[in-house]
Amino acid sequence: MAKLSEPSPELETPAPTRRFRVIANARAGTVLEAGADTFSRRLEAAFEAVGCRAEVELVQPRELRERLQAAVADEAVIPVIAGGDGSINGALPVLTGCKRPVGVLPLGTVNVLGRDLGLTGTVEQQIATLCQGEPVSMDLGSVDGHLFHSISGMGFFSLMARQREYARRRFPFSRLVAFLFAATRAILFTRPIRIEMEIAGERRQVEADAVLVTVNQFDGAEWRRSRLDGGEFEVHILDTGGLLSRSKAAISMLTGSWRDSGNLISLTGTAVTITRRDKRRGHVTFDGEVERRASPFAYRLLPGALRVIAARSHET
Incomplete structure (x- = not known):
């Protein structure tokens, strides 16, 4: 009886590429220092370097919620909010409505939440963490509905x-x-x-x-x-x-x-x-x-x- 051979590694189905949509605060200090076009290209290249794909949108603070809501509605992507602690705070009502894990890319001065999530170092290092990280549950606080x-x-x-x-x-x-x-x-x-x-x-x-x-x-x-x-x-x-x-x-x-x-x-x-x-x-x-x-x-x-x-x- 013929012995079945082990499947060739070349024939194994590759894992699907993780797709992210990054909604970034265009007024964040990191963005302003680098310039919008340069910053966008840097983010896209950093995702690609670790085997992921990303669409990057730089928007004004007043547009963050609307664009993030569109990212949440697109189930083919992982929504990411990029900005300081304040920008992340303003996005919480949208993020809490997402039924799948979301990402954070800290671009502020203090970055309290980013540090607690282990998102430290250069932007490239933080993006590598997003692509290789794992979802965790976190508590939120509320004062009269303000998260x-x-x-x-x-x-x-x-x-x-x-x-x-x-x-x-x-x-x-x-x-x-x-x-x-x-x-x-x-x-x-x-x-x-x-x-x-x-x-x-x-x-x-x-x-x-x-x-x-x-x-x-x-x-x-x-x-x-x-x-x-x-x-x-x-x-x-x-x-x-x-x-x-x-x-x-x-x-x-x-x-x-x-x-x-x-x-x-x-x-x-x-x-x-x-x-x-x-x-x-x-x-x-x-x-x-x-x-x-x-x-x-x-x-x-x-x-x-x-x-x-x-x-x-x-x-x-």
């Missing part, structure tokens, strides 16, 4: 975000100079806020320089989350102590010793409500984007609301 993926803050943090936007326009030639300028002004001009907060069934009244609400806990020194699906908020309260304490707190955040700060209190819970006791409308940030809103701010967690491609699984 955020990483951080919401008030006090020092909201002033820092406003000053950063001003500094970007004043110092377009250097992100570092703009950041230092914004941080200095935020330290000098922050004023304490009096709030009432309810978390984990406990109610407390505090006077603080800053309040930061994060989706899941930040670990270690570098403000990174080892899990994106931990199912909780972490709230950081920087007690008021004047200019000196704010300066020390800012330095501790940059040096990685922020967890040991004597002026910082951290709490965890699945829901948080914050009310300004002065009853005024106040500035609050969502992933670096600033809004002026009246309290109370009712933070609610949306577990596993998004499937996104990461360098490695955060699910343990």
Whole structure:
């Protein structure tokens, strides 16, 4: 009886090429520095180099949602939003409606979410991660229907975000100079806020320089989350102590010793409500984007609301 031969490797069916559609913020600093045409070609070449295909659309910020919605509707492609944390924040209502994993290409200054997904290094390295990565589930936060993926803050943090936007326009030639300028002004001009907060069934009244609400806990020194699906908020309260304490707190955040700060209190819970006791409308940030809103701010967690491609699984 004849022996069946092993199938020849040449006859094996090749895996289908993964197709991406990248919707990029044309006003992102990385795009402006490179130039639109050069940047588009760079992205397309980087995808091709790792065996994937990509259509790249550079659009104005006001058009991001519409074009991303079209990418989500095309089931033949993997939709990717390219921009900073704020651009990704604005795209969340569209991304959460996608029934398949989505991609993120971080092009901002801080890139909190990008780092947590393992999307670091050059644009080429980040694209290689997208092509070779795996989908993970991540929680989102919501305040009266406004979604955020990483951080919401008030006090020092909201002033820092406003000053950063001003500094970007004043110092377009250097992100570092703009950041230092914004941080200095935020330290000098922050004023304490009096709030009432309810978390984990406990109610407390505090006077603080800053309040930061994060989706899941930040670990270690570098403000990174080892899990994106931990199912909780972490709230950081920087007690008021004047200019000196704010300066020390800012330095501790940059040096990685922020967890040991004597002026910082951290709490965890699945829901948080914050009310300004002065009853005024106040500035609050969502992933670096600033809004002026009246309290109370009712933070609610949306577990596993998004499937996104990461360098490695955060699910343990």
